[in-house]
Amino acid sequence: xxxxxxxxxxxxxxxxxxxxxxxxxxxxxxxxxxxxxxxxxxxxxxxxxxxxxxxxxxxxxxxxxxxxxxxxxxxxxxxxxxxxxxxxxxxxxxxxxxxxxxxxxxxxxxxxxxxxxxxxxxxxxxxxxxxxxxxxxxxxxxxxxxxxxxxxxxxxxxxxxxxxxxxxxxxxxxxxxxxxxxxxxxxxxxxxxxxxxxxxxxxxxxxxxxxxxxxxxxxxxxxxxxxxxxxxxxxxxxxxxxxx
Amino acid sequence: xxxxxxxxxxxxxxxxxxxxxxxxxxxxxxxxxxxxxxxxxxxxxxxxxxxxxxxxxxxxxxxxxxxxxxxxxxxxxxxxxxxxxxxxxxxxxxxxxxxxxxxxxxxxxxxxxxxxxxxxxxxxxxxxxxxxxxxxxxxxxxxxxxxxxxxxxxxxxxxxxxxxxxxxxxxxxxxxxxxxxxxxxxxxxxxxxxxxxxxxxxxxxxxxxxxxxxxxxxxxxxxxxxxxxxxxxxxxxxxxxxxxxxxxxxxxxxxxxxxxxxxxxxxxxxxxxxxxxxxxxxxxxxxxxxxxxxxxxxxxxxxxxxxxxxxxxxxxx
Numbered sequence: 001x002x003x004x005x006x007x008x009x010x011x012x013x014x015x016x017x018x019x020x021x022x023x024x025x026x027x028x029x030x031x032x033x034x035x036x037x038x039x040x041x042x043x044x045x046x047x048x049x050x051x052x053x054x055x056x057x058x059x060x061x062x063x064x065x066x067x068x069x070x071x072x073x074x075x076x077x078x079x080x081x082x083x084x085x086x087x088x089x090x091x092x093x094x095x096x097x098x099x100x101x102x103x104x105x106x107x108x109x110x111x112x113x114x115x116x117x118x119x120x121x122x123x124x125x126x127x128x129x130x131x132x133x134x135x136x137x138x139x140x141x142x143x144x145x146x147x148x149x150x151x152x153x154x155x156x157x158x159x160x161x162x163x164x165x166x167x168x169x170x171x172x173x174x175x176x177x178x179x180x181x182x183x184x185x186x187x188x189x190x191x192x193x194x195x196x197x198x199x200x201x202x203x204x205x206x207x208x209x210x211x212x213x214x215x216x217x218x219x220x221x222x223x224x225x226x227x228x229x230x231x232x233x234x235x236x237x238x239x240x241x242x243x244x
Numbered sequence: 245x246x247x248x249x250x251x252x253x254x255x256x257x258x259x260x261x262x263x264x265x266x267x268x269x270x271x272x273x274x275x276x277x278x279x280x281x282x283x284x285x286x287x288x289x290x291x292x293x294x295x296x297x298x299x300x301x302x303x304x305x306x307x308x309x310x311x312x313x314x315x316x317x318x319x320x321x322x323x324x325x326x327x328x329x330x331x332x333x334x335x336x337x338x339x340x341x342x343x344x345x346x347x348x349x350x351x352x353x354x355x356x357x358x359x360x361x362x363x364x365x366x367x368x369x370x371x372x373x374x375x376x377x378x379x380x381x382x383x384x385x386x387x388x389x390x391x392x393x394x395x396x397x398x399x400x401x402x403x404x405x406x407x408x409x410x411x412x413x414x415x416x417x418x419x420x421x422x423x424x425x426x427x428x429x430x431x432x433x434x435x436x437x438x439x440x441x442x443x444x445x446x447x448x449x450x451x452x453x454x455x456x457x458x459x460x461x462x463x464x465x466x467x468x469x470x471x472x473x474x475x476x477x478x479x480x481x482x483x484x485x486x487x488x489x490x491x492x493x494x495x496x497x498x499x500x501x502x503x504x505x506x507x508x509x510x511x512x513x514x515x516x517x518x519x520x521x522x523x524x525x526x527x528x529x530x531x532x533x534x535x536x537x538x539x540x541x542x543x544x545x546x547x548x549x550x551x552x553x554x555x556x557x558x559x560x561x
Contacts, residue, residue, distance in 0.1 A: 041390070041391055044388040044435070045385075045387050046370060046377075046386040047385040047386065048385065051374065085433075091413075092409075093434050095367075095411035095412065096410055096413075096435075098367070099368035099369065099371065099409075099411040099412075100435050102367070102371045103368050103373075106371050107374065118361065118364035118365045129288060129347045129350070129351055130347075133288050136288070136290065142288070142290075142291075144289045145288040147348075148283075148284065148285035148340075149283050149285065149341035149343075149345075150283070150285075
């Protein structure tokens with residue numbers, strides 16, 4: 001069994017779920033974060049025999065990690081906290097739930113796209129300054145990043161990009177999906193994804209009138225539909241290779 | 245130049261500053277409480293990082309700073325901001341200054357004790373435990389659940405069970421009692437961590453710059469940090485020497501977690517099994533140093549003084 005973990009408003013993930021099913025990939029379970037929030041039973045164990053996970057969703061489905069072969073993980077934050085919880089209990093519950101999600105997501109067996117990190121539940125969420133530095137080191141052309149302890153609007157990050165010059169791609173499994181990309185840019189995208197140990201990485205570029213691709217931003221939770229069915233076929237192949 | 249960040253009167257910071265003075269090395273203190281007279285900027289251009297930090301009336305190039313020791317407290321809680329409106333200019337300047345400083349520390353090529361991203365593994369104890377296990381340490385048998393029946397079964401099987409928070413928010417470790425079982429229904433709203441109580445001697449290991457300082461803690465309390473409250477008398481601390489293998493294992497764990505300075509909590513059982521509970525990325529070492537005279541703060545100062553030249557630190561990855 002494979003999982004697609006996402007919120008009910010994550011349209012690209014829902015598109016990917018339907019697309020994977022159309023490809024005949026399965027068994028595939030759609031697990032929504034809303035359902036995780038209302039899970040009636042959670043059991044997460046760390047003991048001498050290993051790490052175990054078992055939960056029962058509100059609709060009665062039982063998810064046991066021993067049957068999981070992999071997942072598409074799009075969990076951005078833990079489930080909603082009940083309205084009646086107020087600070088400081090609310091803050092405590094929020095921190096505890098985040099800690100819990102980080103642990104159980106990390107314990108999922110098989111191929112997980114993307115595995116959580118300490119900086120993000122579905123992969124590395126880096127600050128714009130760190131993306132800029134790492135992208136440059138991966139060989140991508142970057143725009144100047146500036147930050148200052150001032151309130152003036154001309155400081156802070158990089159200038160915004162006009163939609164018309166924006167190009168979005170996805171690096172996955174040594175390939176780049178989405179807009180056609182010059183070879184050197186593609187190599188940089190793949191290198192950056194490897195550098196941040198994020199299997200599936202979305203990258204945004206601004207293409208200037210001279211055809212130069214300038215790195216703008218990256219995300220471990222990109223719009224999967226940019227990659228179309230070629231991306232989904234590649235995702236299915238990588239997930240399929242995971243052993244039970 | 246060494247940059248020390250935090251509140252200089254805080255004991256760990258004060259001890260390190262004192263040793264830096266003794267070493268006679270140049271250093272600079274960013275006192276958070278004087279944020280109003282401080283400023284900073286940096287830029288990244290073609291992979292080069294440039295910038296300046298102004299403290300008081302003096303401006304320093306960031307390229308002159310070769311190592312950083314940070315013990316920043318939550319800047320939103322600084323006394324100087326008491327009574328300030330949520331979006332006041334002073335509050336905004338304080339937040340922006342701290343954000344700029346922390347963003348630079350995250351990517352600076354210099355030695356930084358410690359960067360934020362590596363510290364984040366401690367925000368989830370069971371996640372960090374998974375990383376700890378990969379380094380060959382035992383971790384306590386753990387159950388995280390929202391199911392009261394599973395907890396009762398876990399306790400019946402293991403007899404002595406403790407419960408504690410799993411996030412970075414501190415909680416007092418308590419042994420589960422019959423009275424606690426009566427209120428187990430409350431965990432249905434938030435999965436809660438229960439662990440088998442491990443018998444043995446608590447050992448806090450500080451690792452810094454390839455050096456290892458181990459302190460054994462004798463206390464009847466479940467959580468020795470609160471020994472006076474839980475056991476009626478304070479914990480007794482004494483210096484101990486770890487085996488070379490265990491010392492190396494601790495250093496390897498800190499390296500794997502990319503922590504220049506770490507406080508590793510071990511428990512060594514009567515059968516000499518070594519359990520690791522967690523790795524603290526911002527250890528308040530002064531408690532251990534004050535009770536054992538172990539020269540931890542001196543080691544921190546020496547490591548800072550070596551900076552990039554030590555070659556031992558994990559530069560920005």
